[in-house]
Amino acid sequence: DIQMTQSPSSLSASVGDRVTVTCQASQDISNYLNWYQQKPGKAPELLIYDASNLATGVPSRFSGSGSGTDFTFTINSLQPEDFATYYCQQYDDLRPRWTFGQGTKVEVK
């Protein structure tokens, strides 16, 4: 099975900062990688799909890049509403299975 290694597990940042999270797959997953935001008590919300595409309604300060095994998620100019936990998610296009990274909690500095 494919393993996803996400880092860091947490980070402290201030409003206006640029935040970067990485996710590494244990084997080539092409661009089959999504990024989610989750706030306490809520279901995860899709931000980025297929590694670099912004989901509908998601602000342009969020972005994703990468392919193969190494992926990056970036928030440019962190806003107060962005303090949350972020997850990468690998999906298999041939066999519908999902694997999540361990999550990154973005906290107030």
Add this chain to the structure above:
Amino acid sequence: QVQMVQSGAEVKKPGASVKVSCKASGYTFTHYNMHWVRQAPGRGLEWLGVINPSGGGTSYAQKFQGRVTLTRDTATSTVYMELSSLTSEDTAVYYCARDRRGDDLYSWGQGTLVTVSS
């Protein structure tokens, strides 16, 4: 609009089983796989399995093989997740999540809290 409405919170004793429902609306039920994901308190997201509502075919995470069963009722557009031999480690919020199809992206239920306690 696309919506998944899950059943309410459950409290179960160790060794019991739990069955959570997920009623879909706003799209053609049989055209999209449905996944189940859980999240223990303070922990990350964990994939349990997926069902194809059209034929009923399923695939489960190895960790839950033999303990989780996904079924569906096409007449009511409802998917069910049953987890047996519960322990305290199964205390979690369980989510159903509709898979994508092309540019028609994912959609998640609101979550169901299952508490296992003696």
